[in-house]
Amino acid sequence: MPRFGFAALCAALLLCGAAVGTAQAEESGTPPLPNEQWSFGGVFGTYNRAALQRGFQVYKEVCSACHPVKHLYFRNLTEIGYTADQIKGIAAQYQVVDGPNDQGNMFKRPGRPSDHIPGPFPNDEAARTANNGGLPPDLSLIVNAREGGPDYVYAILTGFTEPPKGFHLTPGTYYNEYFPGHQIKMPPPLSPNQVKFADGTPATVPQMAHDVAAFLTWASKPNLEAQHRIGFKVMLFLIIAAGVFYAAKRRIWSRVH
């Protein structure tokens, strides 16, 4: 009977999970997210440095026109395979506000690796004014901040279609299959060959979307590789320790039974 009860409990948990899943999909009225293959998926997943660098290029040349990556420093880019000199060069292309100087004035200077990557707007109000009232969200946590993570980012970037017949699109919005309510203020950001990848990868829209979603996953989860690496060792240790303690338990308890 307790066995039956436990089985019933497990079955009920599974049913609940399924019910919650379907309820969420129905509620937002969006199709299920595409299931992209990510190099960082799975237990041993790691980031593909080439893809992250292509993704950074897409962010820099396209997304950064409106979206900041508030939590990233230039120095973080060493983690996606850039050398210290390359990063100095990248940072120097940006002007950052510093100060006050000895006269009490703020001034601009070229960026340094220790600076935050500057965003396109000085504040949220300026961002709204420039974007028809919409606030382009910070992208350095976007993968953590959306259900579906990288799949969602990929889906939004590739999900712009013609609205179905009879759908009333508010002026200033664009139809996107995967956006809740379908009306997004972001114009379709990617078009074929919009960027030119140094490694010769063809810049198709799905390719750019995939790479920038990978880059943004790294921006949200910079420790994913360390997590996977350390996690594996910890689990291995615990499995061995469990075996040892189980054997010790059997041996010690054999005196009682």
Added chain:
Amino acid sequence: MAATHHGNQPAADTSPPASLPAGGHNRIIRWIDYRLPFVSFIEHETTAYPTPKNLNYWWNFGSLAGIMLIIMIISGIVLAMHYVPSGDHAFNSVEDIRRDVNFGWLLRNIHASGASMFFIVVYIHLFRGLYYGSYKYPRELLWMLGVVILLLMMATAFMGYVLPWGQMSYWGATVITNLFSAIPWIGQYIVTWLWGGFTVGDPTLNRFFALHYLLPFVIVAVVGLHLIALHRHGSNNPLGIEHRGPQDTVPFHPYYTVKDLFGLCIFLLIYSVFIFYATDFLMNPDNSIPANPMVTPPHIVPEWYFLPFYAILRSVPNKLFGVTLMFSSILVLFFLPWLDTSPVRSARFRPWYRVICWLLPLDLIALGWVGANPPAGVVVTIGQFATAYYFLHFLVLIPLIGKFERPKPLPMSIGEAVLQAGSHLVPSGSTERR
């Protein structure tokens, strides 16, 4: 003093000989122990502490809960060294911990998923007590102290969830503190007092941080009382009958220390999956968006461990009544030792109680599902039925079944039951459970 206990232990070979005082041959330890009986205390409460020999793995969850409390306090103290409790900096300081503090991501994952693991462990521990009647004479206070710990944990977890200052932190805090406005006449004043202002804001965050740091140590103190009460009459056991002497017990160490260590490894394996691999599984995506008083998330949902109580709160349209029901759903546990009229503890010998005892977690899962979904249509109806059943369970079914149920005959002693089960089942090689 410890010597009297050693004399009748089957595993006395692991302890110092019975003739020696605590500390054995070591003169320094003997000198200290004569003045400050710390070593005898430890020996009395662990090495020699007689424990029923038939405890199953459900009994692992008590020590697991204690270990979780220690893990949460240690990881929390280190996190507090880097965290900034201010509306302007809290969110960013948590991000800095994840990104720039050495192993900060590990500490943060240990602490954030630790809250969920702590509640899983405590809920199983609580269910163990319900199933085997551990709340009955003479362990009523032991049980009630456990309920106090649960309440303190809930308050601590709620305030801890506010600290990262994400959208769900802010709006969760707003919804839950607003519950106090349901108190007639003075409710609104109480809410303003709790907030330290006219909305959830900097003063709220600061006081929640102070209390979130304080309450775990209050929990430690109540856990101390819980253990004193436990060691007064010893652990209950799956048969629910008292042990009658040394043939029914084994010393806690090494028998249950080794069993607890094995259980701990299995538990840490599951915990590690959440720390290293399924980090997002227990996190609400909205909490990766900084708190914004101007934007309300579409669905404000509490953490999973509060969902059943959230569902009870929303099951009635009247706010005051809903709040009362929600608090009553925990408070009713205080009265359980007197609501249960059956003299038999273990559900193993109570055919009817055993059935409703398993229905209770199913009811709570239904309530959890209701709490996770927007309150509309069939969700509301299921929530109302499940809430009604929850109170029916404690206030009607438990008292009535205790009166009318005919329990199965109890074994004479733990030792006898273990031997019988053994002799029955030796040919089939099965466990003691029929």
